[in-house]
Amino acid sequence: MYVDREKALQLELAPLTVDIERGRLRLFAKAIGETDPVYTDLDAARRAGHPDLPVPPSFLGNAIELDVPNPLEWLLALGVDTTSTLHGEQSFVYHKMVHAGDSLVLHRRIADVYTKKGGALEFVVKQTDIKRGDELVAVTFCSIAVMHREVAA
Amino acid sequence: MTLSDVTVGMELPPLEIGPISRRTLALFAGGSGDHQPIHIDIDAAKARGREDVIGHGMLAMAHLGRFLTNCVPQERIRSYKARFAAVTPVLANPTCRGRVVAIDDGLATLDLTVTLADGTVTVRGEAVVDLR
Numbered sequence: 001m002y003v004d005r006e007k008a009l010q011l012e013l014a015p016l017t018v019d020i021e022r023g024r025l026r027l028f029a030k031a032i033g034e035t036d037p038v039y040t041d042l043d044a045a046r047r048a049g050h051p052d053l054p055v056p057p058s059f060l061g062n063a064i065e066l067d068v069p070n071p072l073e074w075l076l077a078l079g080v081d082t083t084s085t086l087h088g089e090q091s092f093v094y095h096k097m098v099h100a101g102d103s104l105v106l107h108r109r110i111a112d113v114y115t116k117k118g119g120a121l122e123f124v125v126k127q128t129d130i131k132r133g134d135e136l137v138a139v140t141f142c143s144i145a146v147m148h149r150e151v152a153a
Numbered sequence: 154m155t156l157s158d159v160t161v162g163m164e165l166p167p168l169e170i171g172p173i174s175r176r177t178l179a180l181f182a183g184g185s186g187d188h189q190p191i192h193i194d195i196d197a198a199k200a201r202g203r204e205d206v207i208g209h210g211m212l213a214m215a216h217l218g219r220f221l222t223n224c225v226p227q228e229r230i231r232s233y234k235a236r237f238a239a240v241t242p243v244l245a246n247p248t249c250r251g252r253v254v255a256i257d258d259g260l261a262t263l264d265l266t267v268t269l270a271d272g273t274v275t276v277r278g279e280a281v282v283d284l285r
Contacts, residue, residue: 094232
């Protein structure tokens with residue numbers, strides 16, 4: 001079943017509040033093998049001119065939006081079989097640096113739905129505007145690929 | 154790399170990530186917030202027709218981000234995108250590579266890739282870095 005594009009573009013997604021914690025950033029740094037102390041050591045971060053530990057470039061991507069109860073609810077609401085999905089693409093446009101201690105609100109909506117390969121692949125694009133108070137700090141797009149195995153590519 | 158020395162065609166020194174262990178995937182699940190079982194639970198992976206767990210796309214993007222911030226201060230990065238072209242099997246050995254492909258008005262565009270030891274390109278990325 002394909003996604004109803006008009007319905008998708010109007011789907012309301014609840015905003016997410018994300019409080020950036022130092023411990024979480026240190027675990028992220030450990031997981032990716034980050035050795036630059038700016039990302040884990042507060043003194044090093046401050047010496048580099050940061051008010052606190054900086055949030056690395058991809059931290060505010062799709063993964064952080066999955067860290068909620070029922071993270072795939074929005075895809076299910078569109079009738080997507082979540083066992084046939086892959087993360088296709090993620091992109092960021094940065095406006096301001098974000099640091100530990102910041103409280104962010106992620107405003108989300110479906111920006112686009114389109115198919116490729118004769119309908120064998122369908123892409124649902126979610127746009128997330130990331131705000132700190134009134135300030136837009138980054139915009140990120142997450143593209144989920146839905147595989148339609150019934151369609152020969 | 155000094156920003157003033159950046160020229161078109163310049164290659165960034167490749168970064169070898171080392172094997173993507175199950176421990177890495179578990180740590181990244183906790184650090185990133187992506188707890189989807191396909192990355193950390195072999196039973197769930199098998200139930201979805203895979204032989205084993207696979208790496209998170211966002212882990213590869215984070216490795217490429219680390220590669221990028223090792224070369225340029227993060228506040229210079231204006232945009233960054235990644236297309237996930239192939240899955241990363243557990244125990245794979247990814248390498249991050251990057252090359253400057255254009256400089257316009259003080260903005261450098263970098264082509265980025267993550268490749269596995271067998272040559273499979275798992276991520277094709279692009280970043281725009283402010284050199285001014």
